[in-house]
Amino acid sequence: MSLAHGRHYLAIPGPSVMPDRVLQAMHRAAPNIYTGELVEMVHGLVPDLKAVARTSHDVAMYISNGHGAWEAALTNTLSRGDKILVLGTGRFCIGWGDMATALGVETQVIDFGLTSDIEMAQVAEALAADTEHRIKAVLAVQVDTSTSVKNDILALRQTLDAAGHPALLCSDNIACLGCDAFFMDEWGVDLMVTGSQKGLMTPPGMSFVYFSDKADRARDQADLVTPYWDWRPRVEPEIFYRYFCGTAPTHHLYGLRVALDMILKEEGLENVWSRHATLARAIWAAFDTWGQGGELKLNIAERETRSHSVTTVDMGGGNGARLRDWMIAEAGITLGVPLGMDDRPEDFFRIGHMGHVNAQMVLGVLGSIEAGMKALQIPHDPGGLGAAVEVISGSGGLTA
Numbered sequence: 422m423s424l425a426h427g428r429h430y431l432a433i434p435g436p437s438v439m440p441d442r443v444l445q446a447m448h449r450a451a452p453n454i455y456t457g458e459l460v461e462m463v464h465g466l467v468p469d470l471k472a473v474a475r476t477s478h479d480v481a482m483y484i485s486n487g488h489g490a491w492e493a494a495l496t497n498t499l500s501r502g503d504k505i506l507v508l509g510t511g512r513f514c515i516g517w518g519d520m521a522t523a524l525g526v527e528t529q530v531i532d533f534g535l536t537s538d539i540e541m542a543q544v545a546e547a548l549a550a551d552t553e554h555r556i557k558a559v560l561a562v563q564v565d566t567s568t569s570v571k572n573d574i575l576a577l578r579q580t581l582d583a584a585g586h587p588a589l590l591c592s593d594n595i596a597c598l599g600c601d602a603f604f605m606d607e608w609g610v611d612l613m614v615t616g617s618q619k620g621l622m623t624p625p626g627m628s629f630v631y632f633s634d635k636a637d638r639a640r641d642q643a644d645l646v647t648p649y650w651d652w653r654p655r656v657e658p659e660i661f662y663r664y665f666c667g668t669a670p671t672h673h674l675y676g677l678r679v680a681l682d683m684i685l686k687e688e689g690l691e692n693v694w695s696r697h698a699t700l701a702r703a704i705w706a707a708f709d710t711w712g713q714g715g716e717l718k719l720n721i722a723e724r725e726t727r728s729h730s731v732t733t734v735d736m737g738g739g740n741g742a743r744l745r746d747w748m749i750a751e752a753g754i755t756l757g758v759p760l761g762m763d764d765r766p767e768d769f770f771r772i773g774h775m776g777h778v779n780a781q782m783v784l785g786v787l788g789s790i791e792a793g794m795k796a797l798q799i800p801h802d803p804g805g806l807g808a809a810v811e812v813i814s815g816s817g818g819l820t821a
Contacts, residue, residue, distance in 0.1 A: 423750060423751055424752060425749065425750060425751055425752055425753035426752055426753070427753055428753070429753045429755065430753060430754045430755070430776075430782065430785065430786070431755050431773075432754050432755060432756055432757070432772055432773055432782075432786050433755055433757035433771065434566050434596060434619070434730065434731035434757050434771050434772075434775060435566065435590050435596065435616075435619040435625075435756075435771045435773060435775065436596075436616050436618040436619070436624060436625050437618065437619050437620070437622060437773055437775045437776035437777065437778075438617055438622075438776060438777045438778060438782070439622060439623070439624060439676075439777065440485070440622055440679070440680065440683065440777045442679050442683070443622055443676040443677075443679050443680050443683075445624060446622075446675045446676050447672040447673070447675050447676040447677040449672070449675065451671060451672075452577055453534045453673055454661065454662070454668060454669050454671060455472070455639060455662070455744070456661075457660060459535065459661075459669070459671060459674065460661045462674065462675075462678055463664060463669070463674055465659070465678075466482075466674065466677060466681065467480060468618060469681040469685055470482075470681070470738075471631075472685055472690070473598060473599055473621070473681070473684060473685070473690065474594075474598065474603060474605045474613060474615075474631055475603065475604040475605055475606060475607065476605035476606045476613075476631055477606060477690040478593050478605065478606065478631055478632060478633045478634070479631070479632055479637070479652070479656045480579050480629055480630070480631045480632075480656075481627070481629070481630045481632070481652035481655040481656055482627060482628075482629055482655060482663055482664060482665065483492065483627065483628045483630070483650075483655075484626060484627060484670045485626075485627070485628045486520075486616060486618075486625055486626070487593075487595040487614065487615075487616040487627060487628055488516075488520070489628050489650075490614035490615065490616065490628035490629065491516075491517045491520050491593070491614060491628050492520060492524075492597070492633075493614075493628075493630045493650040493652060493776075494591060494612055494614050494630050494735070495517075495520065495521050495524055495526065495645065495651065496524070496641040496643065496645040496646050496647060496650045497630070497632070497636070497639070497640045497641055497643055497645075497646055497651065497652050498557070498558060498589060498591075498612065498632075498636055498640060498753045499521070499524070499526050499557060499558065499639075499643055499645055500642060500643055500644040500645060500723060501524070501525035501526070501644060501645065502525065502526075502527065503526050503527065503555075503557045503558075504527040504528070504555045504556050504557060505518070505521055505526055505527070505528055505529070505530060505556060505557060505558045505559070505560060505588075505805040506528075506529050506544075506547055506548075506556050506558070506559045506560065506588065507521070507528050507529065507530045507531070507547075507560045508529070508531055508533070508539050508544065508559065508560065508561045508572075508577075509530055509531065509532040509533060509813055510533050510534075510535075510537065510538055510539060510561075510562065510565050510568060510572060510784070511535060511562070511565030511566075511567040511568035511570060511760075511761055512565065512566075512567035512568075512760050512761035513562050513566060513567060513593060513595075513596075514560055514561060514562045514565065514593060515530065515651065517560050517562075517593060517752055518530055518560060521560075524645055525645075526645075529547065529556070531543055531544065531547060533717070535567075535568050535720070535761060535762065536568065536570075536720055537570070537726075538570050538571065538572050538573065538721075538723075538726040539561060539572045539573070539576075539577065539638050541573075541576055541577065543578045544559070544577065544580050545580050545583065545584055545705070547579065547644075548580070548584040548586045548588075549584055551586065552658060554586065554587055554588070556565070556586070556588045557588055557589065557639070558588050558589040558590075558591050558612075559581065559588050559589070559590055559591065560591045560593070561574065561577055561590075561591070561592055561593070562592070562593040562594075562596070562726040563592050563593065563594050563596075563597050563601065563603060564594070564596040564597035564601060564730060564731065565596070565728075566595070566596040566731055566760070566771075567733070567759070567760035567761040567762075567771075568720055568721065568733055568761070569719075569720055569721055569727060569728045569732050569733040569771065570720075570721050570726055570727070570728065571601060571721075571726050571727060571728045571729075572596070572726070573726075574590075574608050575601065575605070575607075575608040576611075576776045577590060578608050578609040578610065581609075582609070589611040589635065589639060590609060590610050590611045590612070591610075591611065591612040591613070591614075591637055592610050592612070592613045592614075593613075593614055593615075593727075594613050594614065594615045595614060595615050595616045595628075596615075596619055596620075596728065596730055596731060596775070597619075597620060597728060597729070597730045597775075598619075598620050598621065599619075599620030599621055599622075599684055599690075599693060599695075599775075599776070600619070600620040600694070600697045600728075600729050600730035600775045600776070601694065601697065601728060601730060602694050605631060610631075610633075611632070611633045611635050611636045612629075612630065612631065612632045612633065612636045613631040613632075613767070614628065614629070614630050615628065615629050615631075616628045616629070617629075617673060617677060617771075619730065619775050619776060620730060620775050620776050621677065621680055621681075621684075621685075621776070622680040622683070622776040622777050623673060623676045623677045623680050624673065624676065626670055626673050627670055627673050630652055631717065632652060635693070636770070637652075640652070640653065648666070649666050651666075654666065655664060665691045666808035679707040686753055694729070695816040696779075697729040697730060697774070697775070697778075698729050699812065699813065700729075700774050700779075700780065700783045700813075701727065701728070701729040701732065702772060702812050703775060703780075703783055703784075703787070703809040703810075703812040703813050704732050704772060704774060704783060704787065704809065705719060705724065705727065705732070706805075706809050706811065706812045707787045707790075707791075707805035707806060707808055708732075708734060708805065709771060709808070710802055710804050710805040711794070711801040711802055711804075711805035712801070712802070712806075714800055714802030714803070715737070715799065715800030715801045715802070715804040716735075716736065716737030716740075716800065717734065717735065717736045717737060717740070717801060718734075718735050718737075719732060719733070719734060719735070720732075720733035720734065720735050720769070721733070730773070730774060730775035731757070731771055731772065731773050731774065731775065732771065732772045732774065733759070733769060733770075733771045734769065734770055734771070734772070735768055735769055736769065736770070736799065737768050738768065738799075739765075739767040739768060740797070740799045741759065741766075741767055741768045741769045742766075742767040742768075742769065742770075742771045743767075743797055743799070744756070744770060744790065744793050744794065744799065745770050746790060747793045747796060747797055748790070748793055750794065751793070751796070752789035752793065754785075755787050756770040756771065756772060756786075757770060757771030757772065758770070758771070759771065760788075772786060783809070783813075784806070784809060784810070784813070787805065787806050787809050788806050790805075791805055793812060
């Protein structure tokens with residue numbers, strides 16, 4: 422007998438849980454892609470996409486996953502033989518750099534490991550050594566989905582400014598836009614990439630590249646740009662067809678329209694950020710308590726550098742894989758598999774708490790984890806679920 426029967430919960434860090442309203446908006450016949458309702462709706466999406474990123478800069482929409490956004494960002498700003506600085510804090514910025522290498526770009530990598538955020542002193546040293554300003558762009562992730570670290574993008578801008586370095590500041594926000602606070606213009610970010618399937622609560626298949634005037638000027642010299650990834654025709658297209666260099670992702674657009682309404686018009690972006698922060702703190706409280714009685718610990722020790730959208734857990738002793746299997750078979754919950762933890766992947770799992778999540782969903786995951794640890798006799802201190810309840814009950818409301 423299993424208790425997993427019923428509605429399964431996919432508690433992985435993307436694709437995130439899709440609101441029923443988003444799915445219902447997509448469940449419709451194909452629309453006219455040349456005139457009428459869809460065309461007007463997409464024109465209205467642009468200012469709302471900018472609002473989520475707190476920017477007045479341009480945004481180009483693509484039919485792709487996040488890797489497509491990576492390639493669009495690189496090909497519109499760089500040429501073969503250019504040099505970039507890649508700041509690794511897990512799997513994903515390293516992967517972005519690997520893509521640049523494959524395109525013929527020289528990459529200088531500073532790898533800060535799997536448990537640390539960016540150390541600005543090392544960045545400053547690398548920028549100071551680049552006296553000829555060969556580095557054309559600095560690549561970072563605000564949140565790395567594999568390690569769950571959150572990097573200080575504003576501090577990175579301040580480091581570039583202090584060095585007097587003209588490199589573009591490029592931020593990967595695929596895991597965190599609409600979950601962790603982000604201010605593209607205020608923080609001086611030149612280029613940002615994100616996707617539809619996490620904080621934007623829309624199925625995988627769309628990605629977005631936001632770019633400043635400075636980044637667009639780099640497009641004038643970029644010899645990697647190709648017709649499909651070129652962002653200029655997508656920003657102010659003469660005909661709707663050119664928004665997407667072909668047929669639009671029609672049903673994704675209907676879903677995205679509803680998702681943006683939920684974020685901006687109904688809940689409010691600041692309240693969305695606060696909800697994610699409170700739910701993240703509840704998760705941290707549970708694991709901090711459980712960890713007092715065993716090997717388990719959060720992958721990122723410092724609270725200030727933990728993501729509000731994903732949490733990576735080190736269970737030790739092969740218990741991550743054991744608990745993941747138990748959760749699927751006995752609780753009807755799928756936890757995220759580890760990424761980049763190649764030396765001992767069986768020790769880790771990840772919890773996605775991004776987008777359309779609330780208190781009962783997070784408490785359900787935590788309660789099931791506590792039951793699983795007890796069933797599997799994984800050493801832990803009791804009281805983790807109670808610690809999470811204290812965070813939520815004492816939060817003054819999830820939007821406070």
